[in-house]
Amino acid sequence: MDNNVRVIETKNLRKEFNVKVKRDDSKVKEVATLKAVDGINIYVNQGETLGVVGESGCGKTTTAKLLLGLHTPTGGKILLGDNDISHLTKKEMKHFRRRAQMIFQDPYESLNPRFKIKDTIMEPLEIHGIGINKEERYQMAKKILEESGLKPADQFMERFPHEMSGGQRQRVAIARALVLSPDFIIADEPVSMLDVSIRAGILKLLRNMITTRNLAGIIISHDISLIRYISDRTAVMYLGKVVEQGNTEEIIEKRYHPYTEALLEAAPNPDPELKFSLKKITGEAPNPVDLPTGCRFHPRCPKCMDICKRMEPREVDMGNGHRVLCHLYSEDGE
Amino acid sequence: MKNLVKLFRKNKTGVAGLIIFVFFILVAIFANQIAPYDPMEIQFFQDGNVKRLLPPSSEHLLGTTYMGRDVFSQMVIGSRVAVLVGVISAICVAFIGTNIGLIAGYFGGKVDRVLMGIVDVMYGLPFLPFALILVSVLGPGVQNVILAIVLITWRNSSRVIRSQVLSLKNRTFIEAAKLSGASDRRILYKHIAPNVIPISLIYVSTSMAAAIMTESSISFLGLGDPIQVSWGRILFTCYSSQAMFKAPWWILPPGIAITLLVLSGYLMGRAFEEIANPKLRER
Amino acid sequence: GPKKEPEALVENTEVTENLDPADKVPAINFWIQSQTKDPLRYESALMMAEEWKKLGFEIELETREWATMSAEGMKAHEHDMFICKWGGKPERVDPYHWLYSMHHSVNASEGGYNVAGYINPDYDALADEFATNLDLDARKAAAFEMQSILASDVPQPPMFKLQLKNAYNKAKFTNITPGVGLGVYSFWNFMNITPLTEDKILTLGQTTDIQLLNPLATKTGQDIYMLKNIYDPLVRLDVDGNVVKWLAEDINEIDGTHIEVTIRDDFKFHDGEPLTVEDVKFTFDFAKEVNSPTYASHVRIIESVEITGENTVLFTLTDTYAPFLSNTLSQCLILPEHIWSQVYEEKGAEGALTWENSNPIGSGPFVFEYWRPNEEFSLTTNKDYFMQPKIDGILRIPFSQQLGLVQALITEEIDLTSNNMKPIDIEEVEKNENVEIIELVDEGSYILHLNLRKEPFDDVTIRRALTLGIPRQKIISVVFDGGALKTFSMVPESNTFWYNPDVEKLDYDLEAARQELKDAGFRWDGEGKLYYPENYTPQMLYSE
Amino acid sequence: MALLDLKNLSIEYKLSDGKLKAVDDVSLTIDNGDILGLVGESGCGKSTLIKGIINLLPSNGKVTEGEVVFNDEVLNKLSVEDMRKKRWKEISLITQSAMNSLNPVYKVGKQIIEPMIEHDKTPKDEAMKKAEQLFELVGLEKGRLQDYPHQYSGGMKQRAIIAMSLALDPKLIIADEPTTALDVIVQSQILERINMLLNQYDGSMILVTHDISVVAQTCTKVAVMYGGKIIEYGDVNQVLKRPNHPYTMGLKNAFPSLVGDKKELISIEGTPPDLSKEIIGCRFAERCPFVQGKCRKGEIKKTSVKNGYFYCARAEERDELMKQADIPSTWESN
Amino acid sequence: MRLSKYILKRLVLAFLTLMILVSIVFFMFRVIPGDPVSMFIDSGLDQESQELMLKLYGLDKSLPEQYFIYMKGLFQGDLGNSFTYGKPVLDVIGERFLNTIVLTTTSLIIAYSIAISVGSFLAWHRNSRIDIIGTILALVVRCAPVFWTGMILLSIFAFNLGWLPLGGMVTSGTNFTSFFDKVFSIDFLKHLILPATASALYSMATPTLMMRTSMLEVVKEDYIELAYAKGIPDKKVRRKHAMRTALLPVVTMFAVAAGLAIGGSVLTETVFRWPGMGREIVLAVGSRDYPMAQGAFLFIGFATIMFNLLADILYAYLDPRVSLD
């Protein structure tokens, strides 16, 4: 296993949405620009999992969709191997589809309610003309379902999604994502809608699939404690920016960025003896339409300095690929 | 589909609507066999006098008109126009509306703006007056009435279908299909369309009701085809002859029939609405 | 069962085998009118079609709205056949309209009154004689001859005349004097009707309202009837349609194209200004000047109007026009120059035509008081008039529907109506025994318009067969509820002077029709459909 | 004397084709100052139970057995009007998803003073003053009282509802999943606020959640609910440190933790029982790795422990089971 | 301000829409066979008179020219002259429009006040027998053609019982000094009862069902549960929380329905011979009185569009969540 083959990498990736917002008491909406993803640089290597954490609305899903070509970037590059995939023709796009797949958050939403399970799984094969006939595709679908833990597969092939539990559906979703043998997959909050008692099963399955098939994986979650269990590397996002990224255990241990620290401290622990001791991080994340000046975390930052209000920080490498976006660590900081 | 049938069967009023509808369809199909007389034939007594305004009797189940025509036969034959207008316009409206809604909603952008611009203008059109002018332009006749109805009413369904498509196209299973490499066409017609069918069906049923109502209104205003017997025209004839006040057997049946058939459309529409919108189901 | 296919009377016809399909008499496209305007025409058409099918004609019924039918048929002459009802109007008492306008070949082109496209040089000669000869007897002779020709040639057979039933309150008014063409709304009735009670205002009920009071641009009969009470023409037609001098004191027909008229000097406009020859000359000049659509057909013939004396004017015509007095002078109402010239100055020609004339000033026996659209129209008696009506004024009320009007008769809210009372109305009206029904024969008639420009109507046998196939009696009793008369001549029977009682009467007789067809060599196939004779050549007379 | 005493409470819903026993023979006591955490998977009957307490069940729901004793009064025997007077005054209920609990067409302030006016006939301006104090207490600016709910963020709405629940100084506050929809940071802020307030008031609380981490951080007592029954009940430390019921054991190991070694997470495969069908024996049997024949027979006896109880057929072997439960492979599906 | 900008934008759009509408109607009329004067041939308007008449109404000009003239007039507030009435269309329509407005507002107010209370009542007693019967009744009433209901009302109350007049707006022959004098007279009210009832019956069903549905939806909302939890009495919950919110779509519907009702007045006005705009359209179409029909269309279209705009603005003001865009 070669850990250093980059499968996918972004360079200053940006995505802006034009949204209609309502300000003050006005009854009429205005058009504004929302910087959902604002210049991020992340990468994933073969056989490796990158965890992406952050609060709701920080741009995790947007990043995922950018990587998969579901959104067109406003700026920056996405490199799959050596190819920039940010602007593909229709045909190239279809080809690209085989290489990148996604698992969505809501297992109740991600399967077409009017498709049987077999239809759902066989559809990608049919579109890409894989397998010589229906029968062969059926067998392929059966195999991948069993691999995904739905045994015996025959029992599930003819079912409709509403006849299955959430965990089972999520397995179907994984099977569908993998049936095309992609190079990398992204799982966007794959377990947040599921009961805690069955989460581990799904996560393990994902992890196994990534390692055994030697894929590049990105797993998105808002729960940092969960990320710890599945990802090799972690990127912490805040309002469209990756504020800290690096080896997962190292991030948990070192927690350079004040936001990472807050996130880690706020996470509750199942052990009643370890009550949380929240450093005073105040308020909530601001509306991404009205971003604060300078460092976008500064209004909530307990360690906020003057410069933070004026200037956007630059990324600083703390060694071992651990990078932080904070004035505390930049040379021009103090 | 099986689900649909099952859900429909659970809906008592929906089934009632279906029964009424099927009843009228059967009447329309076998109209010639059921109607005892030619609806336009003037009936005479032995002595050569016209059977004007006879109350119901065993010979004339619903009595006769001022011109001595058999009301029952007119009712039976008239069902053909109602059913024809209803069914054909409903299908056309749903077909056009659904497709326009699908296309506008799915492709968005300029296509959407143009199509919805047209719809907006259409919404400014006062329905009945415009239908009147259209029929005037096209000339009286069932096919023209249908055309007029279709030309105007597709606006309703297309707008709703569009908004439905807008929300559907952001549903994750559509994104998943996109990720599988599915083409726009495939997504539109294999993934999205089946999901708007219940809504289309609402419009099939309610457009049917609306079309029947419109046809009878246009006929009532005297712009229907006078050669074709229709319920609206029976009422028109009844209204224009001073006799309407004296012959309840003449005035009541067409109204009741229109009401029932229109009602059947709405009842079925409601059933589909409940299927399309599970939130309503518990009611 | 209802599947009643129109059975052609195969039993009575000889069937010819192996007919050439090309010989088949083309199907006839019968425009029937949607019921909105006049259900009677529609019902009649259905019954006629039934009978014609029995003769072997193929009839396709096609529905038109009245406006469409009028434009495409009456005006553009694109029809096969349709039914129209022509109104009886006082200026049609002289049968110029019926006999000349409607049948002379000069009127056969698009827009002309010869809707049928009837072209008959013999007839044209008679018509010219009728139009230009000033000798009444000569004209009458021509008219009789023309009626005979039309009744046998049937280019557009007249079929029915309505028997109008009007109602008035006999307890309140007496001395009803219906006039030809106008019935109870004739000028003479308003002059003669006599109140029996203290209520001396005659209240009229009608289901339509007055539309426009501008005599130059009005187009509906109702408006004109009322304007005739406010304004005066030079001559008026009496109850029988004869010309009587009115504003004119003396008329000197110098020759066919020169007529000198002396006017009375005791006429005053309602604003006190005297009516002079200047006003007379002005009226005719003005109508031409502004292109008044209402006056146009009357003043077209006039070349000039000159004032030749204190009270005399000389009309010079472009051509001899026999009905000049009865059609032109009786219809042109004299307008006050001092008012209309001012309007002209301010608004120009078009402005004068679209001017509302909301307070019409005339010289007639009744003075305009007020008009509130949809509510009331009121006239009072002109106390200065040389001849005094017996009533103090006229109040005209528009009703929204016949039934309302009927009830107003019963409650004595109205005294008189010219609306036709149907049997079902009469049943109601009889609730008040003061309401009296008067019967009148409508001067207008229902005419079946054929188009002689097209096959098969170019063939006189076909036309006669069709005419013989009209079940007149049945239609009258079923459709008209008995309220109509058969008519065979273009000139109404009631017009005793002009009517020729001896015309051929092609009344319903299928046997005769079949016989005539057979005699002419027409043939029938096994289904009873009609075929042309062998080697038949069309007889198109018409060419534009 | 307990503040609230639930005695053998059972609640059923009438369905179009039968019935659904959502709460089955539940007994609990809450004393002054207690914070009870009610945990369980989705659909296990948590919300039903608390609605049963203040008689707020939907029209097809009914308490079929048992009593709710509050301050020596049997609540489920009270008339509708008497019950109404108790609501909010003595027990306030923060319903699930505060996001939608505020009426969108009224200003928040108006909604907060509504119960004060209704129950205590407090004059409006006085009530408004109180509302301002409450807002301060939960960390909201008082100016925001004049805003409409849609102008609030999720966290702010939650705070506003908490402020509202305190309006009449109730003896018991019931909060149904008050933080589920929120981000961790906001969640920790709010939980802290609740803790602080309860300390000040000496009030009692029932906190409904599916997250035992939250319970561990906030509560003094915990009741673990499964399939309509409370299968284990006791002090937080006791239950979470040394669980007695296999389900609790599993659940504890299913939660990721940021602290300590990275243990393998376990997953309890399978789905909870269908409550509309009759259940014989232990309702966890289907998913329990320790299931034996006796688990599926007859009624499972209640085993009382200090300050609590649990229901397990293999109660005596609990130490042995716990050891096994800590080994992940135990939970892997057969 | 921003709202005014929004309204301005909508007005511009409305204006464009109207122009398109008018153009469509303009050209449609010219396509219909028949012109306003050919109808008078039989009553004596001969060819020359017809041509003069056409010229008088500007119909002898080419189509684009006519269109240009009409549009130019439109911008100067001149809708042309009615062929039938021989006076400016505006003069005739103004009054007809008021008549229509009086009828539709009355019937809508009746309809909506009944609908709101009945609808919420039914929802509150959902699935009870009264709810089922009420719902079905509402559906049936909605499906009955308004002209038929009208005919039956006339037959019963006007003809057979004789309590109310047979149609029209005032008793023929009564005089009123002003429009308001007329509208507030007993006679007028008597004439108003039947048409208002007929169209109220017809327009009542939709809001009733809508109110019921809306209420049922609202009743499931969490804030209703919270209101109960707060100890608010049932009646207050229904009135202050449920009805207030449930009303929103219904009130919006009112504005839309008003626009629709004006267009739909054709039937009621025909049956009851109410001298309003709808009846005028039928007459004008029949007599090919283009300027009149175009004018009436313009008015109705204008009303429809304005009511739609009103509905949007109203909704945004009643529901603080909604904003305009």
Ligand SMILES: Nc1ncnc2c1ncn2[C@@H]1O[C@H](COP(=O)(O)OP(=O)(O)OP(=O)(O)O)[C@@H](O)[C@H]1O
């Ligand atoms: N299609 C879109 N149009 C407009 N704005 C969007 C769109 N998609 C996302 N956004 C906005 O972009 C920002 C980032 O959204 P995104 O869904 O990526 O966040 P997230 O981190 O995935 O949040 P969550 O945890 O809630 O899923 C949000 O403010 C969101 O409102």
Ligand SMILES: Nc1ncnc2c1ncn2[C@@H]1O[C@H](COP(=O)(O)OP(=O)(O)OP(=O)(O)O)[C@@H](O)[C@H]1O
């Ligand atoms: N009104 C109702 N009618 C019928 N069944 C109901 C009703 N409300 C809830 N249920 C059923 O009762 C059971 C318990 O529901 P409840 O809402 O109490 O669960 P919960 O523990 O609160 O779940 P969650 O964590 O999802 O809120 C579920 O199976 C649910 O489907």
Ligand SMILES: [Mg+2]
């Ligand atoms: Mg997301």
Ligand SMILES: [Mg+2]
């Ligand atoms: Mg719950």
Ligand code: NI
């Ligand atoms: Ni900083």
